[in-house]
Amino acid sequence: MQDIKEYIELHKERFLSELFDLLRIPSISSQEANKKDMVACAEQWKKMLLDAGADAAQVFPTEGHPIVFGKKIIHASLPTVLVYGHYDVMPVDPIEEWKSDPFEPIVKDDKIWARGADDDKGQSFMQAKAFEFMVNTNQLPCNVKFLLEGEEEIGSHNLYQFCEKNKEMLAADIILVSDTSMLAADMPSITVGLRGLAYWQIKVSGADRDLHSGLYGGSVPNPINILCQMLARATDAYHRVTIPHFYDDVETVSLAERTLMAEAPFDVEEYKKELNIRDICGEFGYSTKERTGIRPCFDICGIWGGYTGEGTKTVIPSEAYAKISTRLVPHQNFQKIGETVKSYFEFIAPKYVKVEVEFLHGGAPYVSPIDTPAYKAAEKALEIVYSKRPLPVRSGGSIPVISGFEQILGTKSILLGFGLLSDAIHSPNENYPLSQFYKGIEAIALFYDYFAQYFKENNP
């Protein structure tokens, strides 16, 4: 293979400049105000794919944000890789905690700083550049398709429908995704498990207006008091979820697999230091890796109600709200859990308030086999670039669409991600190390090579 390292060295500055153009677009999918930016970002991807060597690329409007599809077909007899990524990003609040403008990328301390630098503009851009190298050097050993969506951070609602309607167009032998992390910069790993997700909003309503806490305090329902009481009843002192039937379908992971998991290096002191937490905390009887890898959890992601300004206001608010999420593991069904949790809160709601629970979205957990050509190709590519054999790991995060792909298209995914824990994705000061950026492009290019080779060996 013609040297990818040389190619990167030669095009370094252009790569960064192109990525920065992408990062400058505030493509926050959850905010109505950014609807135009979503379209602009999709159009930029189309252009980028064509520039990189795609035969064709197209922006498909949806009821939400557009989907971009592009392809390069070398020959029908060759295997096909479908690259999936997303161009939408998370909101940036609290904006005051950012040390630089989230949409004005900079390079500092050998890292790129911007919203989306890792998740997932940075990582999916690497896919585009590895593809560009393979095309430009006439080395692409397989067909490649690109699928980019703008709703990954808000549930991928329109992508499912798009897949249903375009099964043939999206047909592939493997889906290649760079949207996950490695254990560490010197500890390559491949994500073989993802947790699922379910997300709700709860609203508790009392009186039809805010009331004076002196005149009414003690005699009328206080929606915040009640919301806190209700939420507190979802977990116990052992950090177990107490919602009935929540654990019913949870896979019991074998002692053998748990022993293997325990081999992945983990330093609790370093973990605490990195996050600046006083101590870890989680479900009794499980290690930190297990708590995020093979166990579900319950988190309140947001809460609000009443007076939140400076000083004091003696008020009993009319309403209080919370956003809650659970992470799910095999074989929990997100729709079933969605209903279980909704019913639970509706059931424990005191009769003197109105409680509305809305199931906002969910996604299924995913587990990938490690004996496939794709896994072996990814393993080999990482071993060459990082000089260390990667470990298969289960991640605590969710990419709901991965299990969706399997269900709708019947295609497995390989999660070849290059993020690091320190990238602060979804947080202020998201960043991405340049070393991971360049090594990743290299590894992806190698992946194509090995994948075509192993695939052929497997399908003679």
Next chain:
Amino acid sequence: MQDIKEYIELHKERFLSELFDLLRIPSISSQEANKKDMVACAEQWKKMLLDAGADAAQVFPTEGHPIVFGKKIIHASLPTVLVYGHYDVMPVDPIEEWKSDPFEPIVKDDKIWARGADDDKGQSFMQAKAFEFMVNTNQLPCNVKFLLEGEEEIGSHNLYQFCEKNKEMLAADIILVSDTSMLAADMPSITVGLRGLAYWQIKVSGADRDLHSGLYGGSVPNPINILCQMLARATDAYHRVTIPHFYDDVETVSLAERTLMAEAPFDVEEYKKELNIRDICGEFGYSTKERTGIRPCFDICGIWGGYTGEGTKTVIPSEAYAKISTRLVPHQNFQKIGETVKSYFEFIAPKYVKVEVEFLHGGAPYVSPIDTPAYKAAEKALEIVYSKRPLPVRSGGSIPVISGFEQILGTKSILLGFGLLSDAIHSPNENYPLSQFYKGIEAIALFYDYFAQYFKENNP
């Protein structure tokens, strides 16, 4: 006594015209933009006091809004009444819900409609007019002082200092206040109890940044989960406060007094309908009147943390906050309670998070005896005007300055208020019935007469 009814009949139109001039001034104390209006309002009060017959009146600037003081000294041997009121009003938002301009008073359906019509321009104006009658008809049987502040709605901060510095000027035998309500237009009552108050802010901190709820969910402390758990532990299923020693100093009200309280009419269905709540809720074993009158309570006035925008964000926030308040009753000490609650939350704080509890402010509860010349005079005056003996009631609200007067000046207050629940104070469409306006002036005039008489009997 020369007839007050006749005097009112004769001067009705002038009274309304003068009150309307006062109501037209948008003296919203909390808004910087109305600073000039506050000064104008204070000056108008000074003029009104002089016109009504005060020997002297003066506007005192403070670091906030001005204080007005006026007096009429008949003779050093006579008792002195200090009339307290406030000329500031609450903001008018939501302005779109007003049926008429809040600062262009009108009379409609035998009510005055304007911001401040009751609270407290209307009620304190009645004081000025009763005083005018007593002076003009040479019947004033005591010395009278007037104290009007412009910061009642924002905490009376500068009034306390003013009282400390002017103890002699403000010396009086009783403080007369018209800033409360009666049970109903046909059910006169005198407020003899006010609850105290203590107010805190709690902050729970986990990691030093927001974390991805997938990657970390289940393995690190979630500040919102923990805040809810902690707050839920402050009350039980019987709506009792579970914080140790919280009830230690609570006065046990005698069965006799509770029986008397139960005589005050109360319609729970009307109460629910008026507030549009599904049901009442409060401390087990107590009636609604008792819950707000003689029992303390715990209310979360505000809560916030994490993602509170549209849609979903899967985040474990770095911090979560709550503002909490308790209403206190005799003989709870707000400083002691301030410390008790702070210590409790610090004690139950899990070791894996940082919990900071800040005691923001407090005020003492107040109870007025009912065997004093002032109470008996108020009782008699109301009985004559309303043809019904007034009931002593305890209000759930706090007027911190009332216990402040007792502490600083050593003077008790008599709360001779003529507001009705339907007056919508602090809300859109504040109003004040003309019948209460005229009857109130009459009752205040009678109060002076009986107070001087009973005081003399008591101090022969």
